[in-house]
Amino acid sequence: MGLFKASLQNKQQPGCEVHKTQISRIDIQLALLLICTCSFFQHSYAQKNKLAGTWQLISFSDFDPATNTWVQPYGEHPLGYFTYTKSGIVNLNVSSQKPLHFSADSAKKRCFTIYELLFTNGANYFGTYTIDYKNSTVTHYPVGGNIPWYINTCQKRQFKIKGDTLIIGDPTFEIGKRILVKVD
Incomplete structure (x- = not known):
């Protein structure tokens, strides 16, 4: 229980919120890159199979x-x-x-x-x-x-x-x- 409270306290600190926001932006960017990459390979795969x-x-x-x-x-x-x-x-x-x-x-x-x-x-x-x-x-x-x-x-x-x-x-x-x- 003490560990749970400590992790909540760390997330509420100002430095952690910025870090959390940066991770979220990086996660979104990586997710978009992954979607674009998959879309490209699906297009290439479809072309090769026409x-x-x-x-x-x-x-x-x-x-x-x-x-x-x-x-x-x-x-x-x-x-x-x-x-x-x-x-x-x-x-x-x-x-x-x-x-x-x-x-x-x-x-x-x-x-x-x-x-x-x-x-x-x-x-x-x-x-x-x-x-x-x-x-x-x-x-x-x-x-x-x-x-x-x-x-x-x-x-x-x-x-x-x-x-x-x-x-x-x-x-x-x-x-x-x-x-x-x-x-x-």
Whole structure:
């Protein structure tokens, strides 16, 4: 009980009140600094995760310089998803709006070049990815899929996110452009 009274008496002394006020100001300043710091890191974390999620393919276009036109190798309404996980895994699947239909038996008799199959029917790959926000690029590092010349290479793409829309393609979007909408 004597200690309690002594501590109350110390708090009532004029020198202690100033000290108490200074501590309160320091506490408030530290609290504000902590709030600002947390807000900054939350913003940075959110920015780094804008690409994370599943995006549905809406348009897949390439510019053909020979004809000076945009072409849609998978049709006007291609099917597919691009998925980017928060942990850095990418999985891309693209299919023609009118996939090939034939039986397993007839598949043994049909002949396609890899190029014909990929650019008229569908393409896919999976691997990891990194993002360079300063330059608005994403680099895919495919480790598997049906595009043999992509496996174990770096596939750098320019990207823009506007709301729930992802535009991804070449650095100027003048040669190739894919438009996707976030679904998850």
